[in-house]
Amino acid sequence: MYVIPLLGIPPQVLFGQLLLGLINGAFYAMLSLGLAVIFGLLNIINFAHGALYMMGAFCAYFLLNVLGIGYWPALIVAPIMVGIFGMILERTMLQWLSGLDHLYGLLLTFGIALIVQGVFQNYFGSSGLPYAIPDELKGGMNLGFMFLPIYRGWVVVFSLIVCLLTWFLIERTRLGANLRAATENPTLVRAFGINVPRMITLTYGLGVGLAALAGVLSAPINQVRPLMGADLIIVVFAVVVIGGMGSIMGSIITGFALGIIEGLTKYFYPEASNTVVFVLMVLVLLVKPSGLTGRAT
Amino acid sequence: MPDASAATTTLLTVADLHGWYGESHILHGMNFEIRQGEVVTLLGRNGAGKTTTLRGIMGMLGRAQGSIQFEGHEMRGLASNKIAKHGIAYCPEERGIFASLSVEENLTLPPIVRPGGMTVPEIYEIFPNLLERRKSPGTKLSGGEQQMLAIGRILRTGASLLLFDEPSEGLAPVIVQRIGEVIRALKAKGFTILLVEQNFRFASTVADRHYVVEHGTVIDMIKNSEIGANADKLHTYLGV
16 A cells, blocks of 8 residues: 655554554543543542542453453443442442542542552452454454454443543433532532432442443453553543543544554654643643533533 | 312411521511412512521521421421422522533423413423523523523422522523513412512512511511502512
């Protein structure tokens, strides 16, 4: 195939980086979506999100290697199991923090993250455990301008669908209206007869389930490692800050966009690829402290 | 819907209700009752404890003592969502319209707790403005429209006792008049209404009886029919 060199680098590399950026963006979007929903209703900056994402990947690993349950059922089972773990955390610990300063929730969830990661590291070390790509998604397609591994294409498309479904659930359904209202004024919503504490628990479970789902999706790409979430979560928080805490669609768009920007930076100026998100965060905070799509509070 | 003719049964009895906001003791033993189908007001100066009483009935105070009997059931100590399920609905002073919800979403937010509430078309019939603006975000409405939405929203649920906190506050006289008509229409439909008011003139156009509240207790009860004879007394109470 004829190759047009751009800055001396073949375009396959550019598209490769773009795809990598899109995949990272998909994980950013799914994680920041959950963080935004949790922050909205619980007022908790959920630092345990990365650890819960990691638990999703480990859950898929155990399902396969202990119970022989494969990738497809794991996509459903792992988020539910980790979601239930999250709901237990909320009932036993997080619920007592309501009404307190953000700092308490941040410290508690940070502590939970350290404990969970520490336990997994103790048993599984720091190196990755392999998780095979399911047979149906092995191989790749030559698109002419680039080679697309099918699994990676699947991750991007599936994440996008999950994000849009979550958006629909929150912005367009009755259940979502209850959630939005409770985010604004939980006391009044409760006085209307809605069981807000139960809604808070389920919402935390939903956010955690999304993180676990992202973990399952990433297992065949990034391997299953105890610190896989710790590396990711810092960038995800920057994404949330840039997008603005309050907005669902904002989180989705910002997640994908920043993944792409990171990918492009890897292509054009690789030295900055690890910092570009944080530089953008600083710029956004200078211009619009509530984030690009956030409502000023 | 409660039967308006059964106006002799007591629907709500508040006895020796004490209430606190944090450390400050606001309610010092409130005593009053409301019979089915009545419109009753709590009148009093700013800070007398009227809003706190409504929040106390709704289970929204951090700490409360005493008794709140609704249809023979004790409400005090129940979570506010349970109290709403018994058939009490609350329209707060700040209106509590949700900015991230459309007018229609705001209207249909409170769940139906009992059969017999009004339907959405019936509510739009009373408040035609809301129908026109039903897709707009709740807070894009004018103050009067927001108040109508806050009232309309609790008519769907089938609650028989409605708690209104200063529905006339900050509204133009023509809107206040309209809200007065609505309250009289709701009474005619058989709703029982507890109204917190500072605007005594407005209260006297809708209510059957008035409880005067001062320093967190009820200090007097005046029937609306005897309000002329008690005008001087009321002026002293309310300091107007």
